Amino acid sequence: MTNLALPSLEKSATGIAGFDDISGGGLPRGRPTLLAGHAGSGKTLFALEFVLHGIEKFNEPGVFVSFEETPEELAVNFGSLGFDLFRHQAEKRLRILHINLDPQELIEAGEYDLDGLFLRLGAAIDATGARRIALDAVENLFSAFADLRILRAEFRRLMDWLKSKGITAVVTTERGTDTLTRHGLEEYIADCVVALDNRIEGQLATRRLRIVKYRGSSHGCDEYPFVLDRAGFSVIPITSAGMAYAVSTERLSSGCASLDEMLSGGFFRGSSLLVSGTSGTGKSSISAQVVDAACRRGERCLYIAFEESADQIERNMASIGFDLAQWRQAGLLRFHATRASSNGLETHLAMLTGLVNECQPQMVIIDPITAFNVSTDEERIKTMLVRAVDLFKSRGITSLFTALTYGGDAPEATSVAISSLVDVWLLLRNLESAGERTRGLYVCKARGIAHSNQIREFMLSETGIRLMDVLLDAEGRILTGSARLLRQRLDENEAQIRSAAAARRRAKLEDRRRVVETKIAAIRSEFEEELHALSEELEQEHTSSDQTTRTLAELAARRGRTSDGNKS
Amino acid sequence: MGASVDTNTSYLLKLFVAGDSSRTGLAVANLRHICEDEFPGCYELVIIDVLRHPGIAEENKILAAPTLIKERPLPVRRIIGDLSDKEKVLTGIGLLPPQR
Incomplete structure (x- = not known):
């Protein structure tokens, strides 16, 4: 053979x-x-x-x-x-x-x-x-x-x-x-x-x-x-990490209850997140929120910052209630601030690999991934991102990338190239209405997670991030900012009016009840009077018949023996 | 090790060859003719077979065979090939016919 x-x-x-x-x-x-x-x-x-x-x-x-x-x-x-x-x-x-x-x-x-x-x-x-x-x-x-x-x-x-x-x-x-x-x-x-x-x-x-x-x-x-x-x-092979990494079913909280709710319980450990939006929509704030939550769980985080220094991020995030400095001091959070233009893509990737090997983080933030756009085309960023995502996934590291989109573009369009690689894509956008600009957030995609389709208005306050419930006007447009407040106010007024009307009707009913009760009382007393008169009449009649019986008995006794006396 | 032709001379020529090939024979014959024709009696010729002497190629930095090295007078010159181009050998090596 x-x-x-x-x-x-x-x-x-x-x-x-x-x-x-x-x-x-x-x-x-x-x-x-x-x-x-x-x-x-x-x-x-x-x-x-x-x-x-x-x-x-x-x-x-x-x-x-x-x-x-x-x-x-x-x-x-x-x-x-x-x-x-x-x-x-x-x-x-x-x-x-x-x-x-x-x-x-x-x-x-x-x-x-x-x-x-x-x-x-x-x-x-x-x-x-x-x-x-x-x-x-x-x-x-x-x-x-x-x-x-x-x-x-x-x-x-x-x-x-x-x-x-x-x-x-x-x-x-x-x-x-x-x-x-x-x-x-x-x-x-x-x-x-x-x-x-x-x-x-x-x-x-x-x-x-x-x-x-x-x-x-x-x-x-x-x-x-x-x-x-x-x-x-x-x-750095695209497929070196392969697709054979273990996946986790553990859900991680974003640290923001309402965001977790939109993701029906948070994102998966080891998944990759993309937060994209135009300038000033709150990408870094979401990152800070996620980092804060991770550090609270005791996880090590690596924050690659391409646009701000560590101190600047800490200061800015402190203003919305995130004390990132404490995590840095506790050794849980490591910042690596560098300019995207300082090196070529693969040097950055090598740097990233080195840092990951060094700090063994459970979470990595890259803020923003689009810092490379200045010098490189999207296809190459995508290639780099594929490698980065593979690197993180193969080690079970949860990753969050922020991506800056530009006002002129459709917010979904510019990130399409990289968004196909990530598991969860949160899209932040400015919502303009009634002469106001507010922040909106929606879950563009979330692999393996039932997620809300709603756009939520998202607010930054001294106590962190808050997602507001959505209000729609009659035409189905979402109401944000003061329009939402106005609507809330109107709704409240309406409710007040409604409750006042109800109170009035209740009072009227109460009045009627009183009238009815008075009438009932009157009829009852009339009836009782009649009853009384009748019983008195009967009493009298009864008394007179007793008298008659007694008189007859006396009369009999006087006559001598009664029929009763015969017996004794 | 080689064939010494004449000792009463200021010229020292070393010819490195690889084995007993026809090219080796041609180079040796060509060189002898040139020497005899142009400066008879005043040169020393050493023929070295790199195959027979391990390490000799490395020591003398020989790449090509045949390689002719003119060691004296200075400067040292190298000529490679079967030396069939007489003009090139003479001008290239700077070994002009002696002024007598």
Whole structure:
């Protein structure tokens, strides 16, 4: 029987955060991968990390061939990442081969090959038992040698030679202006091609990685932002967290009873909330309310503020009754105030990841997420938000994002891109009527929660947030502010009028009752009088008949014996 | 290690080759012809097979084969290839025919 299953492509994990997720396990084992990127896009770091993680995590010795930087420069430039290049070299698990290419030193006179290079690589591979190799910036080879015909042939031979040795290789090269690589090297490395990009948008650098091609393997096709920082090279995959996070059925109170009521008991732990609205509609106040409630439950909160300093937020929120300073002092609340424009999106995301790892919060507030709008387009913010939401959800962190919408836009429209990612969307809007502006709140969506469809007027007072019940006028328009007060007053008047009328009717009835009762009393006394007269009459009659009987008896006694006396 | 042709000279030439290939043979023959034609008797020629001496390629930073290194007189010059282009060898190396 033949095995019908296709042989699955073996992969070499790079150990680079996120990359192995999007590449389905790493680079093709035993084959070269082309890594193309502009200057400063992180090629060297990727290649170096690939080799060093191999040594440290996967027990695969490696060779790093540098056509640019010297081993000393590499040690200085990348020593801060925590790799001990010298120790690995001393232990013969790493060989850094610096190949200096000065084109002016070389004069070409006739046919040649690169046997010298092969020999040197071979010696380094043999000395370390390398399973991985990185060739950093091979375009240096192409500029060092004039005869491109020879060089192409030799480059192809080099790749075949590495393949025949079963070594997993990362070959980095500069990107061309219109082409992926300056020398069309993708022609020679067909198994896997990864492109790095470092774009400047809105004066901010954004690094992105894309797997252009991966023969025999599925892979993420998107452009993935990545960061270079103290922790090294990390790709932030959209799907790294996956959708497989545990969900909670625990309801959390927003701290505002009437808002909880609108959400029929609050939002779920670990869900993501979006509070959007135009300027001054109370987004930060809602955030403060939610933070306050969380801290009261003893939860740790991380508040990322892009527009205000921590002190300013505390002062402003104190004016509506939220003492956030106490939570900060208690160590439950941590502010991180920064300008959105101070860094690129992925640096912010990396910062966020770092902070989350550091404070292990149960709740994160990002106020506002739209601070990035100034420098970045919505699609990219969405991408970042997806990653942030994934980060929070995978750790069961409840998150709240505020989003600023602009007066001219439909309030629902601008946040559509990000609102699809969140579980609960509270929309705040200014309601204008009768020459007044008031705040309205409604629940635009709430996944898995039966929620009110009403717009509530929402008031900020010294004691926090209060949602008022909705009043509608005859045409079904909601009444807010003084219109609502007026309506309430009118309603009260009407009620008063109604109750006065009722009182009058009650009095009238009472009068009638009295009349009836008087009449009854009169009839009764008349009747009693009659009765009395009658009984007196009867009494008299009775008395006279008694008299007669007695008289007769006396008369009989006087006569002697009565019939009774006969017996005795 | 190599073939020393003449010791009474101010020129030191080292030719690094990879194995006994036809290209190696061509380069050696070309170099000998040039030397004999242009400055007979006043050069020292060392031919080194990098395949036979492990570490020698690394030590001498050899990439291409054949590589000719003119070590004396200074400056040191490198020429790669089978040296079939005589003009390029001479001008490139700065090794002009001796003024006699």
